[in-house]
Amino acid sequence: MATRDGKTPLSREDWARAALDAIAAGGVAAVSIESLARQLHATRGSFYWHFRARDELIEAALELWERENTTAGLPALEAIGDPVTRLRALLRSVYQAPADAAELMLSTAGDDPLVAPVYARVTRRRMDELRRIFTELGMEPAEVADRAWLAYAFYIGHHQLRKNPDIAALQPARIDRMVALLTGGGNS
Amino acid sequence: MATRDGKTPLSREDWARAALDAIAAGGVAAVSIESLARQLHATRGSFYWHFRARDELIEAALELWERENTTAGLPALEAIGDPVTRLRALLRSVYQAPADAAELMLSTAGDDPLVAPVYARVTRRRMDELRRIFTELGMEPAEVADRAWLAYAFYIGHHQLRKNPDIAALQPARIDRMVALLTGGGNS
DNA sequence: ACCTGAACACCGTTCAAGT
DNA sequence: ACCTGAACACCGTTCAAGT
Numbered sequence A, B: 001m002a003t004r005d006g007k008t009p010l011s012r013e014d015w016a017r018a019a020l021d022a023i024a025a026g027g028v029a030a031v032s033i034e035s036l037a038r039q040l041h042a043t044r045g046s047f048y049w050h051f052r053a054r055d056e057l058i059e060a061a062l063e064l065w066e067r068e069n070t071t072a073g074l075p076a077l078e079a080i081g082d083p084v085t086r087l088r089a090l091l092r093s094v095y096q097a098p099a100d101a102a103e104l105m106l107s108t109a110g111d112d113p114l115v116a117p118v119y120a121r122v123t124r125r126r127m128d129e130l131r132r133i134f135t136e137l138g139m140e141p142a143e144v145a146d147r148a149w150l151a152y153a154f155y156i157g158h159h160q161l162r163k164n165p166d167i168a169a170l171q172p173a174r175i176d177r178m179v180a181l182l183t184g185g186g187n188s
Numbered sequence C, D: 001a002c003c004t005g006a007a008c009a010c011c012g013t014t015c016a017a018g019t
Helices: A014-028 A033-039 A044-050 A056-078 A083-095 A101-106 A113-135 A141-162 A176-184 B012-026 B031-037 B045-051 B052-076 B083-095 B100-104 B116-135 B143-161 B177-181
Strands: none
Touching: A014 A033, A014 A044, A014 A056, A014 A101, A033 A044, A044 A141, A056 A083, A056 A101, A056 A113, A056 B143, A083 A113, A083 A176, A101 A113, A113 A141, A141 B031, A141 B177, A176 B143, A176 B177, B012 B031, B012 B045, B012 B052, B012 B100, B031 B177, B052 B083, B052 B116, B083 B116, B083 B177, B100 B116, B116 B143, B143 B177
């Protein structure tokens, strides 16, 4: 017996897409070959024709996310001329739209061995963007590096804290003050 | 057959302690009844006399951590009179000693359904401490709340970012500038 | 009271066999 | 080329049986 009865054959991307959806819904741990197979009306055995192992599936899903994420988010930001406006836009995207669901999961799983390399690349690109902002504000390199680190660590921690409803209640309502803090003087 | 041949009987706490060690080493996901049983020279079956299920074991381990964490860290901090010095001490404890290993794992797992309530309580206590610092610096309540959120989100994100060696290289060497940024003016 | 060992379920992985 | 179904391993969970 074989061939899934009339249905078009599955591709690597079908599995990867389903896995990315699962990541968005419940994190990397929620990627179960068994449940994806059920969902795709195939057997677990079929999966192993497309992938060597579960890890390879997760890598493929993350690749999908990275490609779509890279071509989507940053260009729109880079088009904004004024650096403070750009920072505000960046923070607003954190505060309002909770980004896409996969981003929310991954921003918090940067220590997973599979997620780490992918998220490191995305992080570098975003930190570059932050550095550009502070550089354009006329700060010197060491200062720029510190602020970029502070801003990005804040971005990650903010996502993490918001996942807990009890704690999320404490988050500030307006982002203008945040922008002011991040771009402000600092009294050494 | 029964009773583990001469050895003293195991207690709930023996299992919980072993589980906390496993969390420190590899996070909540690393808590495996099978491997703990091997380590304690008992069988998996024995575990179920002490606990109803794996979740209960993890809760017990987190309880252990919370109790020891609460009585240890904060009092020393609260003894410091000058608020800026206190903030500096707080940040230094983040930068230098990577806290205890369990803290590192848990600071990043705040969205786990078992970790969430425990970590929320610890977070609240720490944010209270941060608010006290900024209040003593003479800021008004809204400003205090924003800074405490910024500082704590930074704390969480900092841990997360440092888990990735590639990214950790970008972290600032000196913390004085961080303190300055967090306590500084902000140009609204 | 505390533990063993056998049994089952769930799911990742392999593989011979089908079309 | 693409898939099925049976088999095995790993580990969480249950339980009757031991001391």
